[in-house]
Amino acid sequence: MAADTAEENGDAASCSTATLSKDLADLPQDVFLLIITYLSARDSVACRSISRAWHAAFTSEDASLLLLRWHFSRSRETRALVSGWDSRSPGTGRESIAAVFAKVARRYHHLRQAKPRLIEKIDVVQEATHRDLHRGVAPWDRILRWNDNKAIFQYSDPTWCMDDGLLIYPGLDGGQYVAYDLExxxxFHVPFDNADKTVRRVRLACGVLVIEWCERAPYHQLNEREVVHRTFATAYDVQRAQSRSSSSRSAKLAIVRSPSDDSSAWTIVFRSEWKIHFLGLPLNATDRFFSTHNGTHYALYIWQPHRSPWGDDDPIEQLAVWNISFPSAYRPSLDPAGTKRPDADLGPSVIQRLTWRELEIIGLRQRHTPAIRELAMDENNLYVHEEEHRWLAGTQSSIFPPRHHTVRCTGFPLVGIGPIWYDECCADGDVHMSFCPRSGSTAGLSFADADAEAEAEAAGNRAPTPLPLTSYRKSTWPGYAPCWRHEEFPYLTVSDMKDALAGVRVVARQCFMVEALSVFVMPRISIEADEDADADTENPEARFADEMWTELMGKGRIYGDERWVVGEDAEGRITIVRF
Incomplete structure (x- = not known):
């Protein structure tokens, strides 16, 4: 009996040893997938190099898809997989889910450490040396001044623009505009003929490129010292070529479009042209205009000194809205007499015009101390953002500055008469406390369904899925006052890049000589925390190296999404920081 017992014990030990020595890759699929969710994204990629068996296990479709959705549920690749491929996605080539997971893991590794993977430079036309090609609209004469310290309050517009991963800039070859797909x-060539034209501003939004420009030759003698130039806006439809898509679920889950296919080309087609001022505007630093547009409308606010010989009259102000929905081949720049003008319904037409009287009624009259920062627009309304600061100085600063840094928004319908929307926010305090009710570096990235999502995860749903698009509308709605400018008072948020869908934000702040460029990534379900960090830590901040401010903030403006940040360096070159 003792021998039998010993034999049984030996068999049990042998079985236990065999079980313990079984390779991870040989485990049942459901057990294997459960275990690998405890690995970090970087470790999951590193495990591919252990052996051939591990490489096959960790690069399988099921494992890669699980890891992608578990670690990076808000990434653009995961959103595309869950909702089906967007026809605007670049290319139709095939890239495995395993390759996609490795690429996204690398991206977020660099994002979380605020360390660029690659920095790209592009030389562009500079206004200082090519004023005949580009002469931007001057900002208000307002600067920040506190004791002996000075800082820029509002930067001039860059000579380039960007949206949806497409960068448009004036090349050094005669200022011809180039469209550059960052993915x-x-x-690609932009069909804008800049011969005898001086560009004032370029802007790309909602698939429409608008170039505001004037003729180089003067059109009219305004007075003894000034002339005006006929000024126009030209619009182009900018669209990515349609990609072929597969209705097969396996194809949709197993492949990702590669950016090497011809279907990733962009089409840039002339839509229409219109005159933005009946007479023209001088090329100077005193006549200013602000504009915005979407896919169907264009809005313009013009502020001009009265030019009274006594100099005691209020400036001339007007705001107009155009309907630019309908394409039109008519170019008013080629028809000075207006003899070939078509029916107004067949091209851009003014549908709303507010003079200084109407602006006075709705509280937007600026007079000699203008505060307008920008115009914004959604599908039905126009919003005017204004800003005042307690430390403002300059000829156009307020005589009675506010006690707080104040921002406000005034909104009204694009068409007809309707209710007026007002939203105002102010901040005061120090670096440790801000009285702005919407403060916080990731306040704009909060989600309405966050609590429900957390409850679902706690109940056992360990593979979170992206939130519906309606959850992100709040963070991008232009109707709120731009309180992001003072969210860390006394720092001034100069610019920010916000990818609300991905939960990623890059913020550039300045307090006179103190400059900070940081990245914030929503934790918990976007990416895993470091091994020595708490996974539930709120709003983790990673700060870029000090020299990155000079690389990106030359014009006080940054653009991008979770894949890259684009700005301008101190030498006037476009800087593309890739993660």
Whole structure:
């Protein structure tokens, strides 16, 4: 009996040893998938190099898809997989889910550490040396001054623009505009003839490129010292070529479009042109205009000194809205007499015009101390953002500055007469406390369904899925006052890049000589925390190296999404920081 017992014990030990020595890759699929969710994204990629068996296990479709959705549920790749491929996505080539997971893991590794993977430079036309090609609209004469310290309050517009991963800039070859797809790194020609034209501003939004420009030759003698130039806006439809898509679920889950296919090309087609001022505007630093547009409308606010010989009259102000929905081949720049003008319904037409009287009624009359920062627009309304600061100085600063840094928004319908929307926010305090009710570096990235999502995860749903698009509308709605400017008072948020869907934000702040460029990534379900950090830590901040401010903030403006940040360096070159 003792021998039998010993034999049984030996068999049990042998079985236990065999079980313990079984390779991770040989475990049942459901057990294997459960275990790998405890690994970090970086470790999951590193495990591919252990052996052939591990490589096959960790690069399988099921494992890669699980890891992608578990670690990076808000990434653009995961959102595309869950909702089906967007027809605007670049290319139709095939890239495995395993390759996608490795690429996204690398991206967020660099994002969380605020360390660029690659920095790209592009030389562009500079206004200082090519004033005949580009002469931007001057900002208000207002600066920040506190004791002996001075800082820029509002920067001039860059000579380039960007939206949806497409960068448009004036090349050094005569200022011809080039469209650069950052994903595919392919360049396309913009069919804008800049001969005898001086560009004032370029802007890309909602698939429409608007170039505001004037003729170089003067059109009219305004007075003894000034002339005006006929000024126009030209619009182009900018669209990515349609990609072929597969209705197969397996194809949709197993492949990702590669940026190497011809279907990633962009089409840039002339839509229409219109005159933005009946007479024209001088090329100077005193006549200013602000504008915005979407896919169907264009709005323009013009502020001009009265030019009274006694100099005691209020400035001339007007705001107009155009309907630019309908394409039109008519170019008013080629028809000075207006003899070939078509029916107003067949091209851009003014649908709303507010003179200084109407602006006075709705509280937007600026007079000699203008506060307008920008115009914004949604589908039905126009919003005017204004800003005042307690430390403002300059000829156009307020005589009675506010006690707080104040921002406000005034909104009204694009068409007809309707209710007026007002929203105002102010801040005061120090670096440790801000009295702005919407303060916080990730306040704009909060989600309405966050609590429900947390409850679902706690109940056992360990593979979170992206939130519906309606949860992100609040963070991008232009109707709120731009309180992001003072969210860390006394720092001034100069610019920010916000990818609300991905939960990623890059913030550039300045307090006179103190400059900070930081990245914030929503934790918990976006990416895993470091091994020595709490996974539930709120609003983790990673600060870029000090020199990155000079690389990106030359014009006080940054753009991008979770894949890259684009700005301008101190030498006037476009800087593309890739993660």
């Amino acid at each position: 595919t790194q392919r360049r």
